[in-house]
Amino acid sequence: MHSLSDLHLKVFQYGFNYSQDGPGNRLVFHLQGCNMRCPWCANPESFTMQGALMIDPDYLFDNLCPHGAIKDKKRDPKICETCIDFACIQEENRNKGITWSCKSYSIDEIVKIANSVKSSFYDGGGVTFSGGEATMQYKALKQTMISLKNLDINLALETNGTSPKLSDLFNLIDHLIIDYKIPFATKHKKILHYDNIQLKENLVLAIKQHPDVLIRTPLIHKVNDSIDDLNEFIKFYKSIGATTQDTLKFEFLEYHDYGKNKWEYLGLEYLMPDNSEVSKQTVDMFINGFRKAGLNVVFT
Ligand code: SF4
Structure with a gap:
């Protein structure tokens, strides 16, 4: 059995980013390991737990x-x-x-790094844990969050929402950012190699229990940009009462292939077709559709 001081986080990248990983200026730790295999992933070096x-x-x-x-x-x-x-x-x-691809840091090292740049957390900033899928290193992540909270550091988590223990972290997270990519179960499993059952359960819990939730959807041509996809998203959000939550936010991210070179450098095949970008009309269709349904679309 490991003591808390033995716990480490595997990090493949960290640095500051403004506003896109939670509010303000934030120190973002990208944690190694992911349980999904999104074929457009910009950080494929994060896929395996051991690194690459x-x-x-x-x-x-x-x-x-x-x-x-x-x-x-x-x-x-x-x-x-x-x-x-x-x-x-x-x-x-x-x-x-x-x-x-990654390096191991003790919890103390992560806390020391964050605490040393605390004065840079302006405009409501703080620390964000992202991925990969940060909850793959659940035990060390939770303990690191507790230590950072003890220093009164604002915390955000960017997650694919599949951890069965996600809701146990809610009281440590100031800003919860969950990706919901594909509303149809079969298509979700086929394209992302992981089902969306726990993710949907966590979305329900997050909407009910967490005061600051942003749900993000990357829009990708022929993956999730049809009118059927739009209607299925809205149907689900309506069914869980999301349309009546003022504090709940939604954001669309447009497909890009910035990670393509990394796939090749890792010896992996990048299978996304060249025409995977979505048109402006499609983005507008989703924004307008969501807003018409009462969902609060934002841009970070
Ligand atoms: S590049 Fe050579 S030394 Fe490095 S992992 Fe491959 S076989 Fe081993």
Whole structure:
């Protein structure tokens, strides 16, 4: 059994961002690991719990690998799969061309980092935990949140909403941001490789129990941008009383392929078609449809 001081968080990226990850200027920790496999993900290096090799082709030289996995600025992931020494990322060989996606931090280290920049949390800012899916590291996440709350630091969580223990964190979270991507169960499972049953239950709980909830939906052509998708979203929100909640907010994010290179550098295939962006008319259709139904659409 681990003591609390043994708990660590695996972080693949952290830094400041203004307003898009909760209000104000926020220090955002992106936590390693995700249970969904969204094919448009901008952070595919977060998929596995253990992390992954990340490539920067500009700095990738053949001599970084003693096993012949790198040739002409390309890595052969099949050779890496059987690697026993990971010589390329050992201290003596460290190079920008090939790195491990995440680093482990103790709770104390995370708290120290956040506390040292507390004066930068202006305009209602604070710390946001994002992903990957932050709740995949539930125990360490909860304990870190408790420690940060003890320092009176404002906390936001960005989540895909699938953790069965999400509601246990509600009293620690000032701003809860949940993604709800695909309203049809079968399509959700087929495209994201995870069902939306717990997610829908958590949306109900969040709407009933949490005072500050933002539900985000990325709009993606031929994934969730049809009139049927729009109607199904609204039908669900009406059925759970979301249309009568003034404090509940909704936001649409438009598809982009900013993460495409990362997929290739990880040795993964990016399968999103080139025409996955949504038109302005479609975005307007969703905004107007939601607003007509009484749902409070915002832009962060
Ligand atoms: S993981 Fe192993 S095989 Fe792959 S590049 Fe690094 S040293 Fe070479």
